[in-house]
Each structure stands twice: as C-alpha cells, then as structure tokens.
Amino acid sequence: MKVLGLITEYNPFHNGHLYHLNKSIEITGATHTVAVMSGNFLQRGEPALVHKWQRAKMAIECGVDLVIELPTAYACATAELFAFGSINLLHNLGVIDCIAFGSEYGKISTLEMIADILFKSPLSFENSLKSYLKEGLPFPAARSKALIDFYKFCHSNGCDEESMNIESIMNNPNNILSIEYLKALKRLGSTILPYTIPRVKAAYHSKNMTSDISSATAIREHLKMRKPLEDLRKVMPSVSHKLLKEAYEAGIAPVFKEDFEHTILTILRRENSVGLAEYFDVNEGLENRIYECSHHCSSIESLYNxxxxxxxxxxxxxRICMHALLNLKKKDLLRFNHEGGPQYIRALGFNNKGREILKSCKSKSKLPIINKINQYIPSDETAKELLELDIRATNIYTLALKNHFFSSKPLDYYQSPYYARK
Amino acid sequence: MKVLGLITEYNPFHNGHLYHLNKSIEITGATHTVAVMSGNFLQRGEPALVHKWQRAKMAIECGVDLVIELPTAYACATAELFAFGSINLLHNLGVIDCIAFGSEYGKISTLEMIADILFKSPLSFENSLKSYLKEGLPFPAARSKALIDFYKFCHSNGCDEESMNIESIMNNPNNILSIEYLKALKRLGSTILPYTIPRVKAAYHSKNMTSDISSATAIREHLKMRKPLEDLRKVMPSVSHKLLKEAYEAGIAPVFKEDFEHTILTILRRENSVGLAEYFDVNEGLENRIYECSHHCSSIESLYNxxxxxxxxxxxxxRICMHALLNLKKKDLLRFNHEGGPQYIRALGFNNKGREILKSCKSKSKLPIINKINQYIPSDETAKELLELDIRATNIYTLALKNHFFSSKPLDYYQSPYYARK
Structure with a gap:
C-alpha cells in the first residue's frame, strides 16, 4: 500500500481535479489516495457551492479513496494556517507516503529551496525583510524582495536565472500555497515525499467553457449567473455533474456568499471596533475600516470593495467576514494552533480502499478517528472546540439551503460518511 | 402651560391612538402633549412597521406636540423596565404635569392600590408570593394570587368585589403596564398626576376593519397578508394613512420580524448555551431550550413556537431574540438601570408647541436634550452606550429596508427631527 495525500476543496469536483488526481497517482505510483477536504466554508472566505458530504461523494465517485475533513478553523484560514492544518492532518494519519499539489511553477526543487529559506529564516533574510516592510511595502512584496536579495547573496555573482524567477513564483497563489505545504512538512519533520504538478494556468482560469478544463471559479460564476447546468457537462466528470444536478434538485445547492449578505452585515453592525478587532487578521486599525464600511454598505460586494x-x-x-459569521475569534485560532492543530480524523466519504486506509490508520495514527460524532468523546477542550466549530459552521451553512428539511437539524449528527462499496 | 405625557409605540398611528390622545387632553385639560415613543424595535420584541422618524411624523401630524425617543434598552424591555424607562424619562423632563394611559380596567384608584402593594411589597404579600412560586405557579399567576390574599386579609370579611376583580385586572396586559407606570411614579417620588382611560377591548382587538377603531396588531396583520393599503383608510387618520403610503412608496416599509429570520437564527446558532445565557431574561436553563430550538427550526415562527x-x-x-439581534446583554441592561435609566432627551419630531416644551425643558430637565447626535457629547459611559445602542438598532433595522439608500448610511447621523411649523 502506497498512500498519496491530496489537499482539496473540490468546489465542485471538475475535470481539472480529475486530471490532478490521475497525474498525481501516475507520478507517485500510489495505490491509495486520501483527500483532505475543506468543509462548508473555504479558504477564500466563501461558503461552498454544495455541502461537504455531497462534495465528498463527488470525489469518491470520481476515484478518491478516502475524504477526510479539514477542520473549519484551518479550512477558512490564511495560506500558512491552511497549509499547516492540512499537512498536519496528513502527517498525523501516519500512513501517507507522498503528497502531490498543483503549482503554477511546477518544479519542486526551487519551491523547496524557497520553503527552506522561509522556514530557517536566516538573519540576513530577516533583516532584509524588515527593512522592506519599514519602507512600507505590503508583506508579500517585501518577502519576495527579501528572498531575491538572499538568493543573490548566496549565489554571489549577480542576478541569475533562479532569482529572476522568485518574483514571478511568489506572485502566484498556488506556488505560495505549495511553499507553505513544504514549510509545514519541514516544521513537522515529516518524511512524506512532496511532488508538484504544473497547473496549466490559461486553461485553469479560462472563463469560457470551450476547453474541457475550466477553473472552479469559472464554474461557480456560470452557476451564479443562473446559466444552464447542462453547459457544465463538458468540464466536469459525468458522475460529478450528476451529483451536482442532484443537489440542485434536492434544494441543497447552490449556496453563494450573497445568501449570507444580510446576516454578515448585521453581525458586523452589531459590534463596535473593539469587538471587530477580536477576529483573526484584524489589526493595525483595520477594525475601524470594517466598522465604517459595514455601516455604509448594504451589499456584501460593496462591503468587500x-x-x-x-x-x-x-x-x-x-475570510474575516466569514470568521465573524462563524463567531471564530483570534484567541480561539491561536489556541488551536498552540495545541498543535487538528485533533481528530473525520471521514466524509470512502470506498473499500478508503476503509483499508482507515483500518491502517487505527494503529498508526496519532489522532482519533471519528465516524459518527455522537460516538466521539473529545480528549480535551481544544478537540471539543474544534469539533463544535465544524458543527456550528454546518448549522449556519444549512440556513442558506432552500430545502428546509436540511436546515431543521444539526446535519453533522445525522449525516453518515458516504460509503461506496467498490 | 399644562403638559400631558403619553407613553406610545404608534405602530402605526391609528384612530384608536387619536381617540386616546383627544380623550386624554379632554380629561386632563392639558394644553401641550409629549409622547415618549419606542424607536425601531418594540416592547413585543418585534421591529416597527415603519422607522421611528416616520412614526414620529405621523404622531406630530395627528396632533402630538413633541415626540421623544424611549432608548432602545427600555423600549425592548419587560413591562417593568419599559414602564420605568418611560416614566423616568417623562419625570426627568421636568415639565410634565400629568400622564394618561389606556387600561382595560379603566379606574385609577384600584390600579393605584395594587401598584402600592407591589411597590411597598409588605411581608405578608411577599410570603404569600413566595409560597405560590414554590408551588410551581408562573410568576404572573403567583403574583395575582398573592395580591388577592393580601386584599382579603386587609378587608378581613371575605371575598369582596374588589378582590374578585384583581385576577381579571392582572390578566390584562394594559392593566399590568398601567400598574407598572404607577409603581415607577412611586419609585421616583414623582408629582406627575396619573389618569387612565378605559380601552374598549372588543373594538381594539377586532381583527376586521368594520369599525373605525382597529388594533395596531390587526392593521399589521392586514399588511403582512399583503392586503390593500386602501382598506386601512377607515381605521387611520387620513394624514397617518398618507404617511404610511408614502413610506411604502419610498421603500422604507413594511418591516416585519420575518425580515430578520435568517439573521436571528444564525446569531442564535453562532453561540453556545453559555453565550445565550448572557442575554436578559435567559435563565433557569432557558438557554438550553433556545439552543436546541434554534438548531431544529428554520423559520422564526417555528422557533418562537x-x-x-x-x-x-x-x-x-x-424580546430575547431581539436582544440577541441587537447584541444587548443582561449586564448592559443591569448597568443602565443601576445608573438610573435614560440619560438624554432625544426629540424625534415636534411642532411649535413642542418647541415651547423643549425650551422649557432646557431649564427644568435634569437630562441633556439631543437634537443632532453629532453635536452631543455623552457625559459618561452609560449615556454613550445607551445612545450607541439606539444607533446600532437603527443600523440593523435599516438593513431590512428595500430602499438601499437608507441602509447605506447610519441614519441617526443624517435624519433630523421632524419639525411641523404650526
């Protein structure tokens, strides 16, 4: 058994995801696959189009063997925390041999090198970073410049090809996320082998549906404009498309951020700037800006702008607005992190191979495995609060569903993981 | 100048209100009238049909001389606190000679007698009340029984006419409110003279519009069913009807509790029972009941039921749900009360006679008069927080308005009191 780990949102599962899955299996020679998947709220600070169980079902039906949930605290977090949570979970499963992730750059060695500098954070890099920040550069730009300086310094004879690349590498979100994955592996001293697969940028971000690979963003935009579901047939595996259609028919999709517009605005208007500053990533007076804007904007779009x-x-x-919606405070996130991140393995779906993985985890994993949450007794306050947040996120999410059957019960207590007997 | 005080919600101003106004002037011989009016959220725990400035305008156009706002903390409170806040404000104006309120019972002497017992709370009454509560009776029933016992005891020879009345008196909401007004007058040692006007129960509660007097509840139900605005012409003064229609046309009415359905449910689901217990009147495990129900109900109606x-x-x-919506905690209410209640006089509308009253208040009132809130500097933290709550309530209320012009600004900073030059 050679187990491949994937870090995913599958919102929704499309041909690009299938390509990534198959390519990853091909280059790693894995026999089994585990996807860590975000639950009902995502890293971009948006609700998922379809709830986590239906998205897990899509993934399993498309060939993933096991889908486990990334706890909400990490799923809706900065790139660094998102990466740390995901890698931590995969690492603690105790059975993962390798991971594969997409990156715009596509070459693991350079990404590894950058991750190494950022992880070790040598003094000359630190000083350089500090001085750029002092100049008033935003953090990503300052970090990128400090990296170039450091690279030049190490390779002494001027601007070589690699240092030219750093700026463009650091300008691409999937590269940054990849570097964070690599940093997390180092932080944990993990022996999991990392692979990267180049993302074909143009195809992934194409807004039209001419190619058979389209970005999830384009798919969601299409749906938001209430364009026909049928058009998506060519960019999604047929079973995934069928499950999306099923979700529409059942009145559990689509869910968009606009469904929480009135609520998010009210929640922000309920608080003063002292209260707003309690959310993660709200500092340097950003709380005052949020306060002002929330009182002068009556749509979520205008609020963000x-x-x-x-x-x-x-x-x-x-993300901040999502945290406000979910009542997730800075102090909670810091405590979760301090306590070592995710505290349990929660299956959302699996097939027979997935069951094999879970069986193997039982002896090898450092974390308890949750199948039904009412049979799980959290070992401590952190585990309890992390799980409560996942449950709360679902209970808030389901209020947006047209089918009130699903908003009239705490779904986490009723929904079993999806099991595909094959 | 003989000034009459009225305690009102005017939601919306109808023929019954006009009758009460004229009758009150007639029996008191007042030359000037002041109405203390609730703002955008009301004692029943519901949003007002129309915002406070438009309702103040209705009242002024229908003959009230000055409308001042009852701070939200008191407007959305229990009968006791609502009465205390209103009477306190009228008392502190320093110019009020008499007040008149409607009651089902209609005779001031008996109401005064009951208020006196409740205010002085003699030992035998206290003991009797305690023992009924111990038996498991709900508070209103226990209080009513203890009052009857006390009355019998004083009048020694058995069950006389008055004690027969007590139970029916204590079963009617406007009697209870009247008794609370009288208690508050006693508590403040106020010299304001109280009058009561009998409410014609049948007419007030009639659900059809055959009579020219209909309850505000019936009027709101009519509007909620989207029945024609025109039908209300016969139960509202024509100018009030015109202003209601104007509000509809401007997209600032109607507002119903259902407009806050998703938001209230989310706010409740965001908290655990410890958090829910922080709201006023949540105790004895009610927090657990609210927690459970909020997760199993997807409509506001089913939640309440x-x-x-x-x-x-x-x-x-x-009311509890309204407090959750407005983020008004038990500790805040207790502090406001501890600090003596309302801290400022805020005009929402007036005519020339109303200006005379305000002018007279300047020397006689113990409280500052606010005309524009950006020109007012609160004297202490309590005044500041009371005003912040009023502003917050408006900012949350306006999110329900169809006309986004009004939800895109903190209205309290832009809206001046209505001035009718007559």
Missing part, C-alpha cells in the same frame, strides 16, 4: 485595499486583499477581507 | 411554553411567554421569547 469598500474594505479592501493594496494592503488588505479581498481574500483576507472575505 | 418551539421555545415558548406556559412558563416562557411568546413576548419574552421574542
């Missing part, structure tokens, strides 16, 4: 700036990215703003 | 019981009235539940 009002708050965002060069310094504060859209994703950061969306 | 799920929580309410013999012990917990619908109004109490609605």
């Amino acid at each position: 009002c708050i965002k700036s060069k310094r504060y990215t859209l994703t950061r703003i969306q | 799920c929580i309410k019981s013999k012990r917990y009235t619908l109004t109490r539940i609605q």
